[in-house]
Amino acid sequence: MAEPIYYVDHSDIREGRIGEVREGMRDLALFVEAREPQLIAYDFYIDESDSTMTVLAVHPDSASMEVHLQLGGPKFREFAALIRMRSIDVYGRPGAGVVAQLREKAEMLGGGTVTLHTLQAGFNRLG
Template structure:
């Protein structure tokens, strides 16, 4: 499926903010589950020492990630006091508009690097519509 796209961001957790971050991310994950029916997976991971958070999600196509940015985007700024985002990586072919939105998110949450990785080789076994 050429349109498949994966997203990974990694953030430093601000000192003393882990519990608030965990609550905010649980709320965000629940919101995404209810409001984004096309997203294939949305996962929040926190390092064993609580210093780093990574958010990983998979989309059947670019439109699904664009929809995520539109629907969940307003939920990002309340998380800013809890993290300093270090990187956003996108695996697939985002549109220029989506890349611009990712850069805006990166600035909002910590002036993170945005890295786009295009598919070179491989396959998937995702269900076809």
């Protein structure tokens, strides 16, 4: 059975762009929901100071993440003027191609770091 992939990114919201970020988040969430039925969860969060956006995604496997990056690429570019990505953390074992795409995404959105975390112990009940 494939190992799920947990994706978390953090971005600074550029000053004066919070309204556009909120609109973009809703648009992207609807776009992904309609096109990626395999995706388990895809959520956007904004901190209480309206200065940081966090994205949380749960993929059933690396193939799901690859599809997401391919379909979402043009949509992600729309955020380049609105945010500065600080970090992407991936929990699980994405394929080498996915890791390369994540590094490109981080660079495009502000040069954030990409950190991979491998499972050491635990369980999940996702399926």
